[in-house]
Structure formats: structure tokens, C-alpha cells
Amino acid sequence: MRQKQQSVQVLISLLIAGVAIALIIGILGRLVPRNNNTNADNTTPPIQKPVTPTNPRISLGNKILIGANTTPEKEAGVQAFANGDFETAVEKFEASRQIQRNDPETLIYLNNAKIGASDALKVAVVIPIGDNLDTAQEILRGVAQAQDEINSNGGINGLPLQIEIVNDDGKPNLAKSLASDLVKDPNIVAVIGHGSPGASLVAAPVYNSGELVMITPSFGPSKLSEMGDYIFRGSADLSVSSDALADYIVNKANIRTIAICVDSSIQFQDIRDPYEKAITKAGGKVTKTICDFADPLFDPNTIISTATGDGAKGLLLMPIVNKLGPAKELAKANEGRLGLFTHGGLYTYETLNQGRENFRGMILSAFWHPDADPGNPFFQDATELWGGKVNARTASAYDTTQAVIAGLEEGNTREGLKNALSDPNFSASGASGDFEFSDLRYRKEKPLFLKIDRGSSSGTGFDFVLIP
Template structure:
């Protein structure tokens, strides 16, 4: 990697001068060296990862990725899986689930181990931010695991059992790029469920499109993904459909002057902000011109609230990156109920409730799915039985993404055939609530539900449908 070219080296004094200049620039102008990546995890590199490093992020059951959900039985199951002893792996994974039933990684590994002793297999991948946002990663994995369990327990896909390869991408665009390149080169992978954050999906989408591998993101809402390519799909509606009802609700309830704090490094929340503003103005509201960006190091909640209040804001809309929810919660705490709070879909997290508590009481935001608005669906009940609790919209849309892939693979178990199935106007399959159907843009056909934070639930607060 490094070359020693002493015959052409510059004079020593010149090198020392360059070092001193560089040190001074770093010390006094650190912003020049700040990463533009929206990933805030310090545990992962911000440049390309080596093949070995990517291999350590991928597992069918041969290594532990979700370290927060670990038992001795799970570790033993992983060791047995690694050595090819799938019967022992099955026993150990089952024993682990008796202790941690809500661990989706173990459910997927158990399904994979069981599938390995069957005569026919089909394989897909799911890429999630385990390192940077383990809660969100597990929400997505639960939807995938539930769909995998249901299809494998009912005979598989035309007799073939479904294997799911888990990938940890940390929502880091540089890592995501390497992940996408790796997955496309594996001919046994027929589709990818992912990615989570829109900046991650936008990094991967060109690679999947070029290499003709179907990507179905269950959570990325950025406008840029709409119509991106013939192999790019998502099981969430277009963000304009998500943002408009929230803006209309604010105006309808008399809050016409709205200030916005968003994340300029999160493409989905840039899109949400733009669509919210357009809908707000169309409904007769007004954007209060404040400067509030969750992504900048200089962000201070005190200044943001003071600025919004001084300029006559009657409400505040929060649109943070999924890995910077803590900054939005900090802003809500500083607000102390002065301004009614509205939020992008990203704000629907366990962290919002657990850390926000009274500060986020009354927060209103749109989601593509809620368990209380689907009385005729078996999904919420089945999910509660499997995981021991209520699941959220990310689990539902991830279930839908996997259900769509399963339905498509029943028509054709090739990459090209799956894509053709998805593009057919007649394609549809039962989902967590409504049927999964794709528009020509690759977006999900659907509509949002407004929810509000109210007292109740395990954290003391809960998201409930706005009646």
C-alpha cells in the first residue's frame, strides 16, 4: 500500500512544513475534516471496507451479529451451525428462544438451520443497521423472520425452504456500497430486503439496478427512490402521501405557522420536509423561516426553540435522521410544551417514547401501519404471539417486503423473473394489513395513519391512532 521512493522524496524541511500546516488546519478548522456521512456510529469505517470486514458483517447463522441478544445456547447454536451440525444448532437455537423469545436473529438462524436439512433452498438477504441502531435493526428483522417462519412452516416456496442472510450495514453509505457489491456477486441471493435509512438505500440502489438484483426497502422514504429503476421497490408509500395529512392536520387544528427542524444529511427527511412545506402552504399555512439542522455540530436546542418562538411559530415539526433521534428528543425537552410538536415518520421509535417521556406527549406523526387500525388482519395477533409484544410499522412493512418476495419467487425463482413479477400490474399479495401492490414507480400503493404520543404502554407513553 505504501511505497518507499527515496530518490524522489521532497526536502525534509518541506515535509515538516506540510505537517505543521496540516496540524494547524485540523486544530483550528476541524470542520474542514468533518465527515459528510450521515452515519454517526464511531464503530465503523467511513471508507470502503475490505472483503474480510464485509464477511464479518454477513451471517446465515455462523456468527453473532446482534450482540445485545446473546445467550450461551445461542452461542452454542452458532458454533454448531458453523461446523455444519445443523441438528444441534436447531436444538440450541430453540433453547435460546425459550429465554429470549423476541430475538429475531435467533429465529432466522433457527429457520436457516432447519432449512439446511431440506432438499431445496432459496436465499435472500436483509441488510439492517445493527451497529448504529440495533433497535430499528431488530424491528426490521422481526418482520422478515415472521414471514420466513410462516412460509417455511407451511411447506416453503414451491417446496423450497427460504434462507435469510443477515447483513449489518450500520446505515453507513460506504459500508452499504461494499455490501451491495458483495451481495450482487453471490448468484444464490435472489433479492435484498433493505436498506433502512434512505441515504443507505440511495447508495446501494444503483448497484442493484446495474447488476439486476431486486431491492425492496421497507423503510426508506426519500423521493429520490421513487422511479429510481426497474429493480428498486419499497413497501412504504410515496413520502408526499405521508407528509400531506400531517400538514393538513396542523392547519385544521389552528396551528398555521410552523417552524421546522430537519436533518440535511438524511434524504428521506429532506423529502419529508419539502413535501410537508408544500402541503402546509397549500392548506393555508405558513413556514416560519428558522435555521435548525440536526446534522450540524453546532446544533443547540436552546437556540432553535428561542428562534422559533421569537418568530411567531405556533408549532414545530421534527424530521431527524434515524440515528440522530436523540437530538430531536433533546429539542423536545427544551421545548417544554411551548410549541405543539409534529414529526416525520422517522420519529416513531421506542427511543422516542423511552427517552422523550413527557417532553414528546402530544407529538403527532404519520405512519404507514398501526396495529390498532387493522381489526381484520391476523398479522398483529400472530406477531404478538411470536414476539411477546406489540410490533410497529417497520416490522409490518418488513413483513410485507418479505411476503412480496415470497409471492414473486413462487412465480419465478430467478432474479429476472422476480423483477418481472413485481412489475406486472396484476401482482399483489396479502400483507400485514392491505395487499402489497407496487406502482410503476416502485412505490407501495397505500395511505398513512396519523398517530399521537399519549400516556400508556410499557414506557409510560405510547403511539396511538389519532381519532
Template sequence: MTTKQENIRLLASLGIAGVLVAVILGLVSKFSPEIQSTPNSMVTPRGSSRAPTPEWMSLGEKLLVTADKTDNKEAGVNAVKSGDFGTAVIKFQASLQTMRNDPETLIYLNNAKIANSKALKVGVIAPIGNSLNEAKETLRGVAQAQDEINNGGGINGVPLQLEISNLNSFDQLDKIDNELVKDANLVAVVGFGRNEELYKKNGLVRVSPGSSRNQMGQNQAQAYGDSKYVFNISPNREIFNQALAEYIVKKERRTNIAICRDTSFRTSQDTSNQDRSNQERLNQDIVKEYTEFITKAGGKVTATDCDLGAANFRANDVIPKAISDGAEALLLIPRTSSLNVAVDVARANRNRLTLFGSQQLYSERILKFGQGDIKGMVVPVPWHRDANRSMDKGNSFADRALKLWGGDVSPRTATAYDAMQVIIAGLKENSTRQGLQKVLSNPNFSAMGATGKIQFSASGQRQGGVFLARIEPCEPGKPCASSTGYNFVLVQ
């Protein structure tokens, strides 16, 4: 009887132990995904549970550039959405056969090739809904960088994955910034933003293709801080202004310069008085900077009043007044909204004054409408397709871009490419958020890109990196990068 009772007690104990083991295993199974840590340098595979992203953010599961939609591209997006990456690769490749210059498809193709493997994830902010051409130029730069590094074996053997965020309006910047910084798998961001302190607080590096002085609503506090998390590929506005001012006086030997600027601020009615005040002050600062640089170089600015945005402005009145004021040259500083007015001034000039222009005049639109009236005008640019070509003949960035996209690319594409080159170079040394920031902050850090050697100042600003280009007619019988008959020629 005693033995029977002991057997019953043993069986009961084993039963209770079995129940406890089952409960523990169930709990481990339920909570282990949450307690297992994924290194912040690696993306969580897309096969695992992942919080849904906003409709304006995509790794390939959403079509953001609808203007470049093809049946194959749409099929590729649907395949990514269902986790069928093999089909996605085939469909994206087919889409590129019919639309080779579509950067979104190339990005999604390279992401699909990664499938559920580990990868280094970088966010890209592109104004698809606000300025499609600008967005596609930016995406071409980052897509080319991703394509090159992944085809070359990745970053220390790890592929690069890009996630696109569509900026529909500048009011959306805060929302995008907040979404990006909270993604622990993201190691860096390419693009402009509004809140530098947010990136610093969350330890996330952002590399902008532009400069700190021409980005809408950007906080300048970082320039005075000790730890930088935002780096700019394009030099500050002052560096462009200084380069052109010194060229005018020291190289072209023009010592009396008239300046045409635009003091108007055309925008929506709900723009705040503060924004208007900031824009007016910015306009004044630009004229002041040019005046100071011209004076320091040994020249002077005439008292000619030339406001391209004035309601009663007459282009035909400007040149005689400037000449009577002693001007030998005319510097045009229009807004984007007054480019046509600047062309009117150039037309009225009839080659009497030597023409110079700000960065805004570096566009095919100016070549198209200016034609012979703007011949000889010199403008400062962040990149030129002939820059650095002699260093790597036949295999320069411009050559590779031409082969990849089937045409010449813009300076924005080059600076976006360089933003990725900086991140790639940094990740090769350290693939964590914190490590990348330390690498890029090192005063000895440098990277080679389309715009040459890239180095940053103590405040994260690009050092050097300014080129000058002159508008010249295309040579008969020779290839011309522009369809207008005129071209921007690098000033040696």
C-alpha cells in the same frame, strides 16, 4: 498360429477400450458437478461443495449477533458448521427457550430444519455491527415471515432459506452488494443498498424496508428507468410530509405554522464536502416540501428562524418569537443527533403551540424524556400496531408478533416483514430471479402485509402506507405498550 495372434489382438483391443472407458468415466466424475446446472430458484444443498462465504455472511454456520450468544446457540452454530442439522435444530430450539426474542436464532433454526433439502434462498442485509437495535428489529420482521411461511408448508411446497449479511459500516455496502449479486442461487434480497444499477445488471430483485429517499448513498437513477429491480416498502419522504401537512391544516385547523429544523451535519472529519453538501441540500428540501404542502393545503409557514443545530440556539427564545410571528403550531424536524434539543423546545413551549413532529420523533426515547411536555404531538409513521387490527381480530401481524417475540415490535420490524411478504407473494407466481422481477413490476401486483395492501408505482415506490400517531398518556389500569407512561396512539 493365426488363431493365437487374433486372440492376442482381441485382448489388446479390449484392454485399450477398457482404459478409454475408465478415463472417460473419471473425467465425467471430475467435471460433472461443474457442468450440471442448478436452477437459480433453488439453493445448492449445503452437503455439496460450496465456496466459503465471508466472515460477515451466514446461513447458520457463523454467529453474527454475539450480543445474544447462549451456550445452546453457539452449539447449534457449531453443529451447522459440521453438517449435523438434527443437533442444530435441538440446540437452537433450546436457545429460544431462554431468549425467545432473538431473531438470528429463529432464522438459523428454520434454516437447520431445511438441512440439505432444496430451498428458495433470500439474502438479508442487517446493520448488526453498525446499529444493533435496528438490525434486530429488521431480523425479527424477516424471521417472523420465514417462520410463518415454512410452518405453513413453504412457497408452493418449497421452504424459504435466509442468509444474513452483517453490515458493519456504510462503506461496506458495495462489498455486500457485489457478494450478493454473484450468488446464482439467491432469488432476492431484503435490505438497503447503494448501487441499484448493480442489481439491475445482475437481474436480482432487492426489496427495502425503507424508502428510496432516506437510504444512505442510494442511487436514484432507477426512478427514471424502465426496468426496476429495487422496490421500497416505506413510502417516499414526500408522502409522509404531505400527509402530516394536510392533517395540520385541514384536520387540526392550524394555518400558521413555525418550523424548527436542524441545518447542522455532525459526522466524522473525513466526510467529504460533497456529502456535507448533499446533507445540507436534503435539509433544505425537507423544509421546502413542508412549506409547499402546507401552503397548498391552505396554510402558511411563518418567518420564524429556528435552527436546532445552531451553536447559539436557545430553546426558551423560540416560542415567544414564533407566537409574535403569528404561529399557532410548531413543527419539529430534528436530526437524530438533535432529538434532545427538540424535547427542550417542547418543554419550553408549555402547551402554548400545538406540536407536530417528523418521523424521527417516533421513538420510545422521545416518550421517556418528553413525558407531558410532548403530550398531543402528532407524527407520521410507516406502521402502527393498531393499524389493520380490525381486519383480522386476534390474529393481526401485531398479535402474532406479540405471541412470537413476547412484546410489541417496531415499525421497522413491520416493514421488514412486509418486504418478505412481497417477495413471498412474487415467488409463489414465479420462483426465478427474472420471473420474480416481472411479477413485482406488474402494475397490478399487490400483497397484503402488516402495513396493509402493498402496491408499487412505476418507479418501484410504495403507494400509500402512511399512518399518523398522537402521543398520549397511558390509561390507568390498562396495558401500555411503553414503559414510559406515555404511548403513541393511532389517529383514526
């Protein structure tokens, strides 16, 4: 009898255990995903979305930052990219390029979509879209061309170059905040930027403390040399261009006395002072004429009269690149009486388009012109890629990206890149010849001199003509 009871108890225990095991298996089946390639309805599972930037000012291809060039195809490409459907993104971005050939944002997104979720070397480019769209796109064209070329040729030691676009609107406070975000992204090995001098100055200390290389693609204030070992300038020091232009004014144009006009709405004293010192060193004299483009009572005719009365034989115009109106009016009032000179920042299409006859004869120093090195393939390649001619800012951005690429070939970490760029023997090939850094981490360059004159290349009726 006892044996029978024991058998029943064993049977009951086994039944309870079986039920418990079944329940556990059922629960686990709900929690653990199926180890196959289909969903319950035997369909292909959704594509895994890549890790894309959530900041609305940062994009790898998942959002449009430059709305001026939007096409339905580009919008569809961005949506596909955000969903991780890179094949469709490539198709749509290519279709958009057929419509907007000169849109650099689309070409960058196209190259990023070709990379997809594969390993890549990630570089951020920070541009001032809201402050100066032309400047932003000119920088992007240089970066995009360099990315397209290196990726088409197998990448950097086998790894493609991925470009992340960042928009700081040229605002220093915003630039500083975005710099902090970029430093925190461990995948970013370098930053090309910022597109405005003020933004560069406040962002540079953030990058340096975060040990992230920053290279300015064009004009960079001399103070950047004091910001640390991770900060480089893709252009020559201001003293190089100021000394060269001063020597030209005094010793070639034979103008011994000149008035300088600046825009006090930004810290332009940092630019005026080197030019004033350079003119004095060259044997010239700067008049005491007060000429401020930001003055609400600015009167071009009064300025010309005052400058002439002060003995000036020339005018050195230093306007903000995207605020050319007062400088144009002053040049118009001048009527050719005083020689006109300006800084290399005005080597832009807008200078020709807005100034036209008023700026005719104005001379500036620059570091690139397509006629200066006719054997260099950059200009022809750029013309074919964008369907039109490019300017010095695009050439400088291209060269800066080439420097990053050459540095990453030597060391593809933040520290490795910094060490490569700091090597006295470092050199990269660019749009204007070899790219080398000085001991103070700015580019070694020899200035050229250009004059605005009649011509047909720009489509405005005026061109920047190289002075032999």
C-alpha cells in the same frame, strides 16, 4: 536352446509387467477415495461443511452478527451450523430461543438450520447493526416472522425460504461494497434492505445493474424511483406522508404557520423540502427560523423564542431516529406552547422511552397501527412469537417479505421476481392489508395519524394512540 531363452524372456516380461501393475494399483489406491461410508478406522466420516459466507458481515447461521443477544446455546448453534451439523444447530438454536425469545437473528438461523443443505430460495436482508441496533432488530423481526410462517406452511411452491443476514452498519460505502458481493451470489434472488436511506441510495444502482431486486423495508428516498426497474420501496412515497401531514397541520389542527427543525449532519434537505412544499400547498407557511439539531451551539430556549417571534404556532421536528436528544430538549423547552409534529420514522419505542412527557401530544403520520385493522392476525401473532409488542418498522419489514414471497410464487428467478412485482395486478397480503406497488414501484398506502399520549401498552407510560 533359442526357444528356452525366449520362454525366459517372456517370463521376465510378465514379472516386470505384474510389478508395474501392482505399483499403479497401489498409487491409485492412495489417490482415489474409498467408495464407502466409513473411514479407514471404520468410523463415520466427518460431516461435509456447507458453503457458507466467508465475509464477516454476512451470515446464514455460521456466525453471530448481533452480539447483544448472545447465549452459550446460540454460540453452540452457530458452531454446529458452521460444521454442517444442522441437527445439533436446530437443537441449540431452539434452546437459545427459550432464553432470548425476542432475538430475531436466532429464529432466522433456526429456520435456516432446519433447511440445512436442501434446496431453498435465498433472500438477503441488509440491516444497520452498528449504526442502530434497535432498527436492525425491528427489521429482522418482521423478516423472521414471515420466514417462519411460510416455511411452516410448506414453503414457496415447495421450496423453503432461506434468509441471509448482512450488516452494513448503515454506512453508504460499506453498503455499496456488500451490494456487489450479493449481486455476485447467483443463489440470491432478492435483497430486503437497506436499513438506512443513505445506504439504500448508493446500493440501489449496484443491484439494478446486477439485475437483482432490492426492496427497502421502510422509508425509502423518492430518488430510488429513478434507480431502475429492479428497485422497489416497501413504503409509500414521501410525498404521500408529507401531503397528508401538511393537510392535517393546516386544515385540522388549524396551524397556519410552522417552523421546521432538521439535522444537517445528513442529507435532510431531501426530507425538509417535500414537507415545506406540502405545507405551502395546503395553505400554510413555513417560517425562516433556523433550527438545526446538529448545530454545536444549538440552544432550545433560543429556538423556541425565535420561532415564536417568527409567528410560528407549531414545530415540525425532523431528527435522526437514533439522535433524539436535541429534539427532546427542544420539546421540553417548548412547554406545550407550540404544537408538535414529526415524521413517521419516529414511530418507535425509543421515541416514547426518551421523550415521555416532553413528546406528549406530538402528532405524526404513519401507515400501520394495531388498532387500525383489529381483524388482521399479524399483531397478535407477532406478540405471541416475540413475547412483546412490535412496531411499524417490524410490520413494514413483514409486509416487504410477504411481497417477496408472493412475487417468488409467480417467478423464482431474479427476472421472474422483478416481472411479478412490476405486474399492475400484483398484490400480497400483509400486516396492514393488501400490498400493492404504484407505477413508480413504491407501495400504495393511505396514511394514518397518531398522537403520543399516556398509556400502558409500551411500558413507558406513553403510547402512540390512533386518531380516529
